[in-house]
Amino acid sequence: MSELELRQTRVAASADHLEARGRRFPLPSTLLAGAFVIFLGVSTVFPALVWTQEPNAIEATEAFEAPSLAHWFGTDESGRDVYSRVIAGTGTSLLIGVSATSIGLLLGLVLGVLASFGGRVLDFGVNRVIEVMFAFPGLLLALLVIVVYGPGPVTATVAVGLSTAPGYARIIRSRLLSIRSSHYVEAARVLGHPASAILARHVLPNALLPIFVLATLGVGQAIVWASALSYLGLGAQPPAAEWGAMLAAGRTYLAGAWWLTVFPGLMIVATTIATTVLGRALVRHGSGQR
């Protein structure tokens, strides 16, 4: 082996070492995001474990109390504990976010696969459908669904899911098209692998893995949209402790009791950030970078 090769091998060996280390130790931000998502999970499944009192327990004498040791996030106009209500709302908000994203992703996947595998005519048709859906602002499309089917958490979820679908469809379509014509798919064909194996081993994983991060981003986005609908009174209805509905209820007292809106808002932000950070970490893990 020439000296040059030796040098390359040495450099490569240290890169290998780095790669192995990266796999063993996740970044601190990933750990933090993971911890927060676990906390959200516990709040969803066993909210009673983490809340400090009944979320709908009314205590008129303790109305509008600022955050304190007794009430971490303060109390609202009926003396209900805001922290406990935020915890109680986690399940609803997450459910809306995750289901809406799933609906959007699933619909996007169907449209994207139809467009990229269905031949020219179908591709043309699907593309026009996507364009028409794009032409409506997302929230307007959601409002349309709600006008037809009436307000409520389920309609809000479906509405948000529908309005995110064209974006996913377009990305999935272009990913599938570019991967199908990639050199590595061609190399697999040359090796004589059957089309089904190529689809399962190369095309779908490479197309869908990046979509997965996008979806984690989408969960946060969907929660924000669903909250917006609830804020407008078109999603979850009070007294349900959904984050968007809490924001809506707190807006009347914005000047005097900032904690009514700030803490549910912070939860939305934190959830969005945590799911995004975690999604990116998963993709890095999948592609072998740190």
Add this chain to the structure above:
Amino acid sequence: MSDNTSAARAAARPPLVDVRGLRVAFGSHEVVHGVSLRVTAGECVAIVGESGSGKSVTARALLGLAGTGARVGSDRLEVLGRELGDASERAWQQIRGRGIGLVLQDALVSLDPLRPIGREIDDALRIHGRMAPSARRSRVLDLLERVGMPDPPAAARRRSGELSGGLRQRALIASALALDPPLLIADEPTTALDVSVQARILALLADIRSAGTGLLLISHDLAVVGRLADRILVMRGGEVVEEGTTDQVLGSPSEPYTRALIAAVPADRPRGTALSRGARTGPAPASPSADVLPRNRRGDAPLLRLDEVSKSFSAPTGRLRAVDGVSLEIHRGETLGLVGESGSGKTTVARLALALAIPDSGTVLLDGTPWSALPERDRRPARSRIGAIYQDALSSFDPRWTVARILADARGLRVPRRDRNGSATGIADLLDSVGLDASVAGRRPLTLSGGQRQRVAIARALAAEPELLICDEPVSALDVTIQAQILDLLDRLQRERGLALLFISHDLGVVQHMSDRVAVMRSGRIIESGTAEAVFTRPQHPYTVQLLADSPRLAHRPA
């Protein structure tokens, strides 16, 4: 070509650039360790070295463009008589363009894709000078004329994406010459170009030098540099290991490294001679001819046969006949070289042979049985008989997969998760056969060097135990020394396994070194074919003659 008198004349003139002990470091890592060089007017100095040798960083340091975070130190850094050792960014800006012009390898990324090239060139004039708009306009046309651009007024209105590679490179040179700099730095100016275009660009650079401009040429290829340079500096690991006139360096190199670089140039090297040092050559053949002849068992049916094959694609200008009535035969154990410039249809021939494209007319036969005419379902089981490697090995690997998984997949195996070095699945043996360590198995191709990636690609092709290997520009993206290693590897594997190779390249030197028989393609047709010896020593077609004349080769080799 240089001679001693021109070198002596050059030494008498005041230098355009005089650098002593140039050091460039990134953080604590020094990449250039005390390089000294001088370029005088009308002289061409070449810096030759592999990627990572520090040659480009050295050239950029002369422009004050070593990069962010670079620390540049020197005993003397004199450009056009001004000491610029610790010059401000402002002082450098005055030197760039006006004092030194820069031509980069990839004109497509060096020119703004959204602006006509006339405006790109005009920019340099506008920013640095006080010429009237009409004077600038005629100057732009003059410049385009000077670099040999056909129809300058029309070309000035085109965007870089609308020009061919060669014309784009000319436009880039025109913009570098806009302010008449006394010195032009050209960093791999012809590396991505076809041989005939390369020859024309080199001729253009030679003209510019004759007009009195100093030229600093950076390249990894001694054969390219040999045509133009008066003096050559060989760089390795950030140091100049050898320096001298072109005749000295190419004719009687004193350093083993220089000799290795010269040996790596494949042109005019007989088939079967090792190009790289320490190459594992197989059992040495009794004599070269005895090695070549028995492999061409002419009596046998050809392994692959293309019979009057045509293929066309729809293009904006109508149907494009990419391949037009091509007939080829490849026999077991032989190498058929396919030469041609970009757009000549070489790659389409490869795709037809691999049955990735189906001919519009004509047939492809594998071992005397239908190949292109089969439905895909029937062809699939036989696909493993033909393997392929490509120019860009990295893009031919699934980015998520490790080397072990890539190779196991090619063998039709599943890799156990624990089997990181691939010992259980015979992957270590496969890696060993292409000269890679078993530790590579757990890595992803992204973390490998270009040469290592191509070795993995070859290992993958071999995993399916093919009889024919289709190599589409397999070494075009590699440095000369790495290219030499890969060519030696292919040669050894062919010897050991009796592989047939369809070797496609635009590089005549490489094809000459690798091939038993050669076919020359142009505009979708084969215009000449025959044994490598016949085609390269007695070319019949004028186009082949021209290609051979344009192809860079070393004028003299050390004994």
